[in-house]
Amino acid sequence: MRITTKINLLTTAWMLCIMILINMVVYFLFMKSTVNMEEDLQYQKAGDIIKDIQSLSPSNSNINRELKDYLTAHSYIRILQPQNKVTHEATNDSLLSKKIKGKYVETKQAQTHLLSLKNGEEEVLIVRVPINSGTSVNESLEIGEQLIGLETRKEILRAILGFSTILAALLSLLGGRWLANIIMRPISSMIKTMEEIEKSGVPKTITIQNKTKDELQTLAKTFNRMIHRLQESMEKQKQFVSDASHELKTPLTVIKSYANFLRRHGLQDKQMADEAIEAIHSEATRIQKMTETFLDIANLEKENVLEINKLDLVSLCKGIFKQLKDAYHREITLHYEKYPIVIHADELKIKQVIIILLDNAMKYSKDKIDVFIEKNEQYAIVQVRDYGIGIPSDEINNIFERFYRVDKARSRETGGSGLGLHIAKSIVKLHKGEIKISSKEGSGTKVELFLPLH
Ligand SMILES: Nc1ncnc2c1ncn2[C@@H]1O[C@H](COP(=O)(O)OP(=O)(O)OP(=O)(O)O)[C@@H](O)[C@H]1O
Ligand SMILES: [Mg+2]
Structure with missing residues (x-):
């Protein structure tokens, strides 16, 4: 896998994780604040109802009518006595009121429940408030309401969050690709130069375009320095081979000409023959010494040749x-x-x-x-x-x-x-x-x- 693709995928995955986490927090906070708001409304409504029914004569029909006035879509209102006995009830969603059993509040404290029905598709908020008549509590009010508004808002929020997550992931994928390409440009150019060097066998430096002092620039500079050293050493090697062959040429020419002389005249002229043999011997010794020296130099160019x-x-x-x-x-x-x-x-x-x-x-x-x-x-x-x-x-x-x-x-x-x-x-x-x-x-x-x- 290319390094740019790797960087791209990793950043996108990281971005997705962050987005999911943020979305979860946003979703949770939104739900909490909306339910709190609904709770406040229900408590206010409960207070109003209690005030109203306390001012009425306790006839059944009056109270039921009063309760009906306070109904909103998909809700019920009940008045209960001890042992969960329902004395009055008004509802516009009989299914809902059947599903949720009434419960008498024994304490002086109001209670709130959020019920999730049908696997979280329906949310029902139930508020139970004790009705004080003088000093004693012997009745309680129960309001249950399906939070239809919350359900639709939840759907919308989910869609928005889901869409923005996908959009952010897409943008991160595209942007990441673009950024990774910019960052990787010097490396790509280095790879290209290396491939060219490999093909042609001629060391070449890379052109450093932007002058930012980052790691990639240092890498490119180090690469160029290395290439310069390589060029220098290749140049030195070439020079050495040409110098060495030039040095060997003179003694070899002397040897060859004396050898030719001996081939033509043999050992007839003793003095000349001795001189030729002496010259051949001394030049051959010179070549021998020189080649030993060449080997010495070649060894010294290697590193770690010392025995300290x-x-x-x-x-x-x-x-x-x-x-x-x-x-x-x-x-x-x-x-x-x-x-x-x-x-x-x-x-x-x-x-x-x-x-x-x-x-x-x-x-x-x-x-x-x-x-x-x-x-x-x-x-x-x-x-x-x-x-x-x-x-x-x-x-x-x-x-x-x-x-x-x-x-x-x-x-x-x-x-x-x-x-x-x-x-x-x-x-x-x-x-x-x-x-x-x-x-x-x-x-x-x-x-x-x-x-x-x-
Ligand atoms: N002590 C010295 N006095 C005068 N000239 C010197 C002295 N040492 C070196 N040189 C000069 O420097 C040159 C290079 O010396 P170097 O020792 O490298 O080579 P070389 O003596 O000619 O050959 P070899 O490879 O046998 O040593 C010599 O040819 C000589 O001209
Ligand atoms: Mg010398």
Whole structure:
């Protein structure tokens, strides 16, 4: 069932319940007030009759005539004595007077009864009033009247209430449909856009028409933000595939041309053959490294890739330096005041970041390298300083981008692919940290890693 239909039906059902309740109250109050009015009239009539018959001589014919004068349509008037003995009676509806037996009122209190006959179709109001003659009560007056006016008014009221309930339900159904459509419009437009996206595979945003700040608007805005992110990530993916294939093209061309050379000339020229094999080997190694890096990047784009453990940065750096010094024979000095400096992080990933920074420092400088480890209230800070060629100030903002190299020719010599800093930044971001770089061309570079202590 559509949500608009559901809202519509539910509101209409609720509206019907309210209407029925209100109608019942109105009906009940109307009946009560009309019967009260009739009661008052009958009491007044009873008072008048009693006054009249007390002023008459007690002959039968006089009293009966007097009673007859007070009759209205479908009524009877009786005078009763103890043991319910009817002494006088006047009626214009003998059936009615037969149906209702006379009853003598023993107390000094008047009594009223509303009798429903024929399953509520006929309402009869009976009033019994004691007749005081001096101090004693030995007669009572009984007036019974069928409330024909009430019955017809009841019918009319029922018809009006029934009609207005049906009309209200109809209006609620139509109005509800209209309102539900207005409210659901952004959702319908969202569904349409989603169906289009599903068909075409191209993410699209929804046009937000009215600027009301309601939940649906928030939903539409969130949807658009999500689509923007999706577009961005698709764009990044496309860019990555094109950059990656472009990067792979150069080493593959070198390999292909040396392989062609070997196919044509074989191993006749020993020196040339050695050079070709060496070049093929080094370019293949470069491709291998690059594909490993690609996999690293792909993994970092996924979330929850971290294996968080307690980690002491000082001992981690000491370990790394030992390995690097053995392999590259470069002077790397570690400076720290406190020991240990513990953070919660993924050891392998942080190690990868520090190696990336040291690798850059070694590649782009010839002197010693200094590494400082310190901490403030929030962060553990690792600083890698080199005194090499530095980075031009207008390039600093670009060096974290994928495949970006300041000097393409120089980087080819040093064998870089321009992915190191991008990977380092992604890892630091996953750890909710920051990476800052400052550099002066010709005098060196300082890279700072801020890793949250908690
Ligand atoms: N310490 C540094 N001194 C001077 N230039 C640097 C330094 N670190 C980075 N750069 C510049 O920033 C560029 C990007 O660095 P990045 O580490 O991302 O790539 P790369 O070192 O060229 O290749 P790799 O993917 O092997 O790390 C480098 O090519 C280099 O031009
Ligand atoms: Mg690098």
